[in-house]
Amino acid sequence: MSSASGATGASKPASTRANPANKWEAAADWTDGRLGIYSLARANLRKIFPDHWSFMLGEICLYSFVIIILTGVYLTLFFTPSMAETVYHGSYGPLQGIRMSEAYASTLDISFEVRGGLLIRQIHHWAALVFVAAMLVHMMRVFFTGAFRKPREINWVFGFLLLVLGMFDGFFGYSLPDDLLSGTGIRFMEGAILAVPLVGTYIQMFLFGGEFPGTDIVPRFFTIHVLLIPGIMLGLLVAHLILVFYHKHTQWAGPGKTEKNVVGMPLMPVYMAKAGGFFFLVFGIIAAISAIATINPIWAYGPYRPDQVSTDAQPDWYMGFSEGLIRIMPGWEIGLWGHTLNLGVFVPLMIFPLVLAAIAVYPFIEGWITGDKREHHILDRPRNAPVRTALGAAWISLYLILLVGGGNDLFATHLHLSINSITYLVRVGFFVVPVVTFFVTKRWCLGLQRRDKEKVLHGRESGVIKRLPHGEFVEVHAPLSQKDLHTLTSHDQPQPIALPAQVDENGVARKVGKVAKARAALSEGYFGEGGQIPKPTGEEYREITSGHGHH
Ligand code: HEM
Numbered sequence: 001m002s003s004a005s006g007a008t009g010a011s012k013p014a015s016t017r018a019n020p021a022n023k024w025e026a027a028a029d030w031t032d033g034r035l036g037i038y039s040l041a042r043a044n045l046r047k048i049f050p051d052h053w054s055f056m057l058g059e060i061c062l063y064s065f066v067i068i069i070l071t072g073v074y075l076t077l078f079f080t081p082s083m084a085e086t087v088y089h090g091s092y093g094p095l096q097g098i099r100m101s102e103a104y105a106s107t108l109d110i111s112f113e114v115r116g117g118l119l120i121r122q123i124h125h126w127a128a129l130v131f132v133a134a135m136l137v138h139m140m141r142v143f144f145t146g147a148f149r150k151p152r153e154i155n156w157v158f159g160f161l162l163l164v165l166g167m168f169d170g171f172f173g174y175s176l177p178d179d180l181l182s183g184t185g186i187r188f189m190e191g192a193i194l195a196v197p198l199v200g201t202y203i204q205m206f207l208f209g210g211e212f213p214g215t216d217i218v219p220r221f222f223t224i225h226v227l228l229i230p231g232i233m234l235g236l237l238v239a240h241l242i243l244v245f246y247h248k249h250t251q252w253a254g255p256g257k258t259e260k261n262v263v264g265m266p267l268m269p270v271y272m273a274k275a276g277g278f279f280f281l282v283f284g285i286i287a288a289i290s291a292i293a294t295i296n297p298i299w300a301y302g303p304y305r306p307d308q309v310s311t312d313a314q315p316d317w318y319m320g321f322s323e324g325l326i327r328i329m330p331g332w333e334i335g336l337w338g339h340t341l342n343l344g345v346f347v348p349l350m351i352f353p354l355v356l357a358a359i360a361v362y363p364f365i366e367g368w369i370t371g372d373k374r375e376h377h378i379l380d381r382p383r384n385a386p387v388r389t390a391l392g393a394a395w396i397s398l399y400l401i402l403l404v405g406g407g408n409d410l411f412a413t414h415l416h417l418s419i420n421s422i423t424y425l426v427r428v429g430f431f432v433v434p435v436v437t438f439f440v441t442k443r444w445c446l447g448l449q450r451r452d453k454e455k456v457l458h459g460r461e462s463g464v465i466k467r468l469p470h471g472e473f474v475e476v477h478a479p480l481s482q483k484d485l486h487t488l489t490s491h492d493q494p495q496p497i498a499l500p501a502q503v504d505e506n507g508v509a510r511k512v513g514k515v516a517k518a519r520a521a522l523s524e525g526y527f528g529e530g531g532q533i534p535k536p537t538g539e540e541y542r543e544i545t546s547g548h549g550h551h
């Protein structure tokens with residue numbers, strides 16, 4: 001693979017220069033002699049990056065994470081992670097004289113007393129929402145284009161861990177202020193832990209340091225939120241970006257682009273300039289939203305009290321699907337040997353990781369089904385991988401339907417519907433919508449493949465109608481450019497894996513295992529007759545395009 005090797009200016013490494021021209025060069029020599037940065041930068045700063053808008057989604061994740069860390073550090077200066085009780089005497093009138101935890105009081109102070117505090121709190125919270133949204137969309141782009149294939153499977157897993165950790169850190173974050181909403185979220189988590197058979201009560205006692213809510217949970221969440229999880233995430237993020245560098249970035253198919261090169265612009269100066277500008281754009285937009293749109297007005301909810309719950313209580317959007325799972329599950333309970341198994345909570349708790357794990361393992365499952373051992377650096381157009389695309393769409397539809405379930409009360413009040421009807425609808429939707437989405441998307445992709453084939457063989461409909469000498473009307477089809485022809489036909493069309501022969505070379509019957517059969521069936525589903533439309537061959541193209549220019 002190519003990466004531009006042009007050096008920047010100097011012909012010799014700085015550290016070997018005998019007479020540095022000025023004191024800056026001398027300082028650079030000194031540093032390089034100890035850290036070897038020059039050769040590292042020389043090798044990497046001219047690295048080539050291909051250009052496409054969808055490759056900026058990873059950057060949005062990166063920048064929103066940086067914004068979260070910057071604002072988070074500011075918040076730690078003023079936030080008191082303590083559940084010790086205090087009486088409020090700050091500047092917010094309606095809460096005067098109310099008993100509350102120091103955590104809640106300090107968050108009120110951040111909002112009303114600390115200079116710029118409310119804005120920073122809002123930026124931290126909005127950036128968290130954008131961060132998880134950007135991760136999901138970035139993941140979708142990687143998924144639908146097949147960028148997770150060999151050699152990027154491990155990087156996909158790093159990314160997946162970032163997503164899950166980011167979601168949980170958000171949960172811990174909005175649990176910190178100890179307001180009525182965050183306390184309700186923690187109560188929800190406590191209920192879920194208690195539903196785990198055998199160990200649930202022990203985990204609950206260990207985590208909360210006694211009965212709910214106790215006085216330990218906020219300080220514990222604080223350490224997890226500002227230190228443990230961000231620390232792990234930072235490590236994963238560095239590994240993620242090192243791997244992006246090491247593998248080099250994928251690119252879209254096009255003339256001159258192969259599995260063995262990267263066509264694009266160098267990191268320095270082109271991408272550095274773009275990335276720098278883009279960082280400020282992301283920061284600016286998040287700051288503008290935070291300055292305009294209130295988020296988490298904890299003063300309006302009041303301090304947490306276990307005997308109260310706020311109406312319309314909703315988690316942040318990325319946790320909404322887990323809320324949906326709980327809300328649509330019937331409240332089943334069974335008694336076993338004097339113990340209650342709360343299926344109404346336990347089953348959703350088990351499905352929650354399954355929904356997420358499906359993402360983590362997908363690259364490995366697809367790799368196994370296709371049996372493909374090659375490296376892939378050219379991206380797939382989603383339509384050319386109909387089953388993958390349909391599975392992705394089905395997953396999104398499941399996620400969305402669960403979000404509706406999580407907000408069933410809001411949908412009921414805003415649309416003047418019965419909350420029970422919505423719950424029943426979501427229960428049916430949970431099973432039906434992903435299946436329907438799968439088949440519709442697959443057919444849609446196949447339709448698009450047919451259209452591509454038509455375009456390659458017959459050209460693009462020009463809208464110009466001609467009348468032939470014998471009276472027939474025809475539409476003139478404009479032939480595609482060589483570039484378009486390449487884009488529409490360069491993709492692979494893998495063949496399904498055949499089942500091993502039922503008899504071996506000596507005519508002895510061979511037993512074909514269930515796993516091999518399942519793999520062959522899945523492979524047939526992916527690449528068999530119903531899985532893809534054969535792309536036009538060279539002969540077909542020549543036969544149709546030779547002779548008459550229009551039909
Ligand atoms: C903290 C969160 C994340 C950050 C900061 C991040 C950052 C990036 C950046 C900057 C790139 C290169 C540019 C691009 O393709 O967009 C990238 C590529 C990649 N990311 Fe992420 N990412 C994150 C989360 C994820 C997640 C959740 C996944 C999937 C589960 C993922 C999987 C990948 C893969 C496979 C690549 C290589 C893609 C290619 O070469 O085409 N990342 N990431």
Ligand code: HEM
Pocket residue numbers: 068069071072073075076079107110121124125128131165166169170172173174175176177225226227230233295296
């Ligand atoms: C992925 C990383 C992170 C996410 C998703 C995240 C998210 C959040 C959210 C949603 C809140 C509630 C904000 C509110 O009051 O409305 C919060 C609070 C807080 N976060 Fe983070 N955060 C992250 C990392 C950090 C880091 C690295 C720090 C510090 C170094 C930090 C410090 C704090 C503090 C002190 C609070 C409590 C103050 C408050 O609620 O205003 N966070 N976080």
